[in-house]
Amino acid sequence: MKDFDYIIIGGGCAGLSLAYELEIKKKLKNKTLAIIDNRTNYNRDKTWSFWKVNPHNFDDCVIKNWKDFSINIPNKTNYVSCARTPYQSINSGLFYKKIFNRLEKNQNIKFLKTINDINVSKSLIFNSLHNIKPNKKDLWQHFAGFEIEVEKKNLDSEIMNLMDFDCEQKNSVHFFYTLPYSKSRALVETTWLSNMMDETEKNYEDQLRNYIEKNLNIKNYKILYEEQGKIPLFHPTTVKNNNEISIGTAGGMTRLSTGYTFLNIQEHSKYICNNLEKINKVKKFEIKKKYKFLDKIFLKVLSKHPQRMPEIFYDMFTANNEKVINFLSNKSSVLEDISIILKMPKLLFLRELI
Ligand SMILES: Cc1cc2nc3c(=O)[nH]c(=O)nc-3n(C[C@H](O)[C@H](O)[C@H](O)COP(=O)(O)OP(=O)(O)OC[C@H]3O[C@@H](n4cnc5c(N)ncnc54)[C@H](O)[C@@H]3O)c2cc1C
Helix, strand or coil, X not given: CECCCEEEECCCHXXXXXXXXXXXXXXXXXXXXXXXXXXXXXXXXXXXXXXXXXXXXXHHHEEEEECEEEEEECCEEEXXXXXXXXXXXXXXXXXXXXXHHHHCCCCCEEEECCCCCECHHHCEEEECCCCCCCCCCXXXXXXXXXXXXXXXXXXXXXXXXXXXXXXXXXXXXXXXXXXECCCCEEEEEXXXXXXXXXXXXXXXXXXXXXXXXXXXXXXXXXXXXXXXXXXECCCCCCCCCCCEEECHHHHCCXXXXXXXXXXXXXXXXXXXXXXXXXXXXXXXXXXXXXXXXXXHHHHHHHHHCHHHHHHHHHHHCCCCHHHHHHHHCCCCCHHHHHHHHHHCCHHHHXXXXX
């Protein structure tokens, strides 16, 4: 049996972000770390996007920054500026490569496929695994995307489209999301917020082809990369031992109203690293309670009144843009929170609150 000072279970976004932070802050000079992951490869599998409200370690993995975005419902478009906190997209393939290049140089770090040969009793464990049992009450953000190359180099790469609700909603919330990386390349995603019980929501390929051809009016294109995933809009329950800390999605780092997780993972990694020696004594790092409370009401309204949501999202972005971005990125002041709440249909939200 091998002993390690630290064990990271799950070498995905959270596990590798934490390992990288520990390494660059020189916490692994005299300590050993095992990273356990059963993957067969570290090819690009995700695109992580967010408003850059905080500095992070991965600016060199950014595909593109946008200072403007749009959101639309049928017959209405709102153009929004985010120059102070640009919207960024990270290529997970570059992220994995950068982290492995750095970690592989440290002999104290071992990459393993299973935990079976490790004596875990004396280690501090950071665990990003979770076990979700299907429950039809749970809401998910589920989506699929094509990164396309268009024959005519005529995309407007200066503005991205955060949400286009001009599409079939069924009894859920559905929108398309378009990230134009250049005049000829864009990631187009179809996204649903639902309990995933309606199988017809999952014919993603047809939805994407139809949207690209009919809405974006692009007839000749090549698919360069495909991505598919689902993000739980609830916090998975985890069973933990005393020497174990949950990280990533398992650690509650997802903002439930939006699915944004990446920057919370980066903040959590920094917090762990700064408090490593006393991590079991300091306050647990979590998304602030006010956001958890407001998101819970928001999701109740969403599941009971999905047909109202396109308008609600649209109206939210007609408030002061910076306030909305701060709110969705967990950085808003109380005054900013109030101004967002005032933009919501009051009766609907009050009913769910009561
Ligand atoms: C396709 C996709 C796109 C996303 N886009 C965004 C975005 O744009 N912005 C944003 O903020 N968030 C986004 N998210 C949400 C979130 O940022 C990601 O899910 C992020 O990867 C979560 O990090 P994690 O470490 O918790 O999980 P993961 O990155 O999934 O890492 C978990 C790791 O555990 C490993 N593993 C699983 N089971 C085992 C096992 N039994 N034994 C050993 N290893 C195991 C896996 O191989 C994986 O490497 C996205 C999620 C998905 C799925």
